[in-house]
Amino acid sequence: MLNETILNHLPAGVQGPRYRRAEVGRGIVHFGVGNFFRAHEAWYVDRCLALPGQSAWGIVGVGLNGGNRGEAKAREFQQQDCLYSLTEVTADGTRTVSVIGALREYLLAPADPEAVLRRLAEPETRIVSMTITEGGYHIDEETGLFRLDAPAVRADLDNPRRPTTVFGYVVEGLRRRREAGTAPFTVLSCDNLRSNGHIAHTAFVSYARALDEGLAAWIDANVTFPCSMVDRITPGVDTPTRNALNEASGLDDDLPVLAEDFSQWVLEDNFCNGRPALEKAGVQFVDDVAGYEQVKVRMLNASHILLGALGLLLGYRYAHETVEDADLVRFANAYWTQDAMPQIDAPAGVDLDAYRRRLLSRFSNRAVADTLLRICSDGASKVRVFWTDTVRRSLTSGHDLQRIAFGIAAYMEMLRGQDEKGESYTPIEPTLDADEMALVNASDPEAALALPAFDGWRDMDTTELDAAVVAARMAIRERGVRASLPA
Numbered sequence: 235m236l237n238e239t240i241l242n243h244l245p246a247g248v249q250g251p252r253y254r255r256a257e258v259g260r261g262i263v264h265f266g267v268g269n270f271f272r273a274h275e276a277w278y279v280d281r282c283l284a285l286p287g288q289s290a291w292g293i294v295g296v297g298l299n300g301g302n303r304g305e306a307k308a309r310e311f312q313q314q315d316c317l318y319s320l321t322e323v324t325a326d327g328t329r330t331v332s333v334i335g336a337l338r339e340y341l342l343a344p345a346d347p348e349a350v351l352r353r354l355a356e357p358e359t360r361i362v363s364m365t366i367t368e369g370g371y372h373i374d375e376e377t378g379l380f381r382l383d384a385p386a387v388r389a390d391l392d393n394p395r396r397p398t399t400v401f402g403y404v405v406e407g408l409r410r411r412r413e414a415g416t417a418p419f420t421v422l423s424c425d426n427l428r429s430n431g432h433i434a435h436t437a438f439v440s441y442a443r444a445l446d447e448g449l450a451a452w453i454d455a456n457v458t459f460p461c462s463m464v465d466r467i468t469p470g471v472d473t474p475t476r477n478a479l480n481e482a483s484g485l486d487d488d489l490p491v492l493a494e495d496f497s498q499w500v501l502e503d504n505f506c507n508g509r510p511a512l513e514k515a516g517v518q519f520v521d522d523v524a525g526y527e528q529v530k531v532r533m534l535n536a537s538h539i540l541l542g543a544l545g546l547l548l549g550y551r552y553a554h555e556t557v558e559d560a561d562l563v564r565f566a567n568a569y570w571t572q573d574a575m576p577q578i579d580a581p582a583g584v585d586l587d588a589y590r591r592r593l594l595s596r597f598s599n600r601a602v603a604d605t606l607l608r609i610c611s612d613g614a615s616k617v618r619v620f621w622t623d624t625v626r627r628s629l630t631s632g633h634d635l636q637r638i639a640f641g642i643a644a645y646m647e648m649l650r651g652q653d654e655k656g657e658s659y660t661p662i663e664p665t666l667d668a669d670e671m672a673l674v675n676a677s678d679p680e681a682a683l684a685l686p687a688f689d690g691w692r693d694m695d696t697t698e699l700d701a702a703v704v705a706a707r708m709a710i711r712e713r714g715v716r717a718s719l720p721a
């Protein structure tokens with residue numbers, strides 16, 4: 235079992251924390267302790283903790299979901315003293331293993347909501363960060379407003395002292411700080427959203443305003459919401475992967491994480507209550523994160539789900555298989571060079587074509603074995619966030635729509651859960667209800683155009699786009715993906 239007691243005799247080749255954990259404080263609270271957070275933010279913070287004067291910045295993880303899975307995960311963290319291993323692997327298969335010690339404590343919110351609220355109210359907490367997924371912010375893509383009518387949000391508004399959502403927790407924590415005269419904390423979104431700081435600001439301030447105008451004004455004036463661009467491909471870890479990771483590392487870790495060697499974090503330096511010296515750990519601080527977000531979301535995430543949908547239909551299950559397929563690489567290159575890159579205002583010093591080549595190499599990482607089902611999971615939220623800009627700009631400029639129409643068609647077909655070889659798979663779509671799935675499965679290929687995933691461009695004239703989507707769906711059904719790929 236991996237825990238504090240074995241840190242002094244780790245297997246050869248495994249790097250342990252380069253600092254004394256007992257001295258590490260709890261300056262950060264993080265909501266959403268998934269694999270990505272553990273390979274990204276926690277890894278950067280771990281590097282900071284090894285530097286002089288940084289020991290305040292340990293992390294308290296918070297899990298919002300209870301149930302058997304939530305409880306099992308909390309137990310594993312507790313048994314391992316919140317330690318876990320991170321294996322970083324290059325495209326040529328070279329591995330580096332380290333034990334990350336940045337997570338000091340793990341709180342399961344449903345088991346003890348008050349413990350989370352106390353922690354949020356503590357002056358020691360100076361940053362509250364989160365990875366709660368693209369769909370987790372409850373923003374209406376058409377109006378840009380926070381959806382106060384989302385059932386979980388409504389429940390928290392009715393019972394604000396006993397919250398269950400991140401909005402309820404954070405705002406109640408801030409309310410207690412204001413009442414106690416404690417300085418607020420920074421709210422740091424680490425999700426793949428355009429202007430994630432602004433979106434977080436809208437969400438948290440709107441929630442607060444629905445409760446108490448004075449509190450909302452105080453948050454608006456005193457809390458900062460830096461924008462950030464986050465990037466590191468981090469696959470899910472199933473039992474065989476966990477066993478293989480442990481076999482390779484020599485550890486007995488119930489919570490190992492695997493990630494590519496590449497990592498990037500671009501941050502706006504806008505922290506109202508201090509921050510770790512992240513610039514010394516490889517984080518880039520810039521004035522305007524938006525350009526970097528655009529590059530990341532429209533190049534990486536948008537092509538990821540595009541390749542994911544096409545790949546699943548062709549019978550592939552892993553990301554690297556899609557970039558071993560010359561037809562898909564041709565399609566992705568055409569999307570990047572003709573649809574995405576000409577529309578992106580790249581920040582100074584970012585070479586989009588080098589970025590494109592690097593993506594191909596990153597996607598080709600076999601040891602990461604990222605699954606297409608993970609990449610396409612919650613596609614209904616991702617399509618909105620990752621494709622809307624490209625679609626809107628193409629509709630406005632009269633740009634060729636066939637590749638994006640093909641992508642939308644492939645996404646719809648992919649949702650039907652059967653590939654061209656006749657094999658079934660189960661798309662992971664937590665937000666699509668039975669009525670929406672019925673639209674996907676209807677024999678009429680137009681029905682699925684009504685899905686909310688496509689709301690981001692519903693106000694525009696989409697006659698031509700819709701016709702192209704329907705034609706592409708028919709072509710995929712009749713001739714298969716490969717034969718119908720746009721030339």
Ligand code: CS2
Pocket residue numbers: 426464465466467468534535538539608609610611616
């Ligand atoms: C993927 C991302 O699931 C997805 O949407 O595109 O998880 C991707 O792996 C990360 O954003 C990489 O930084």
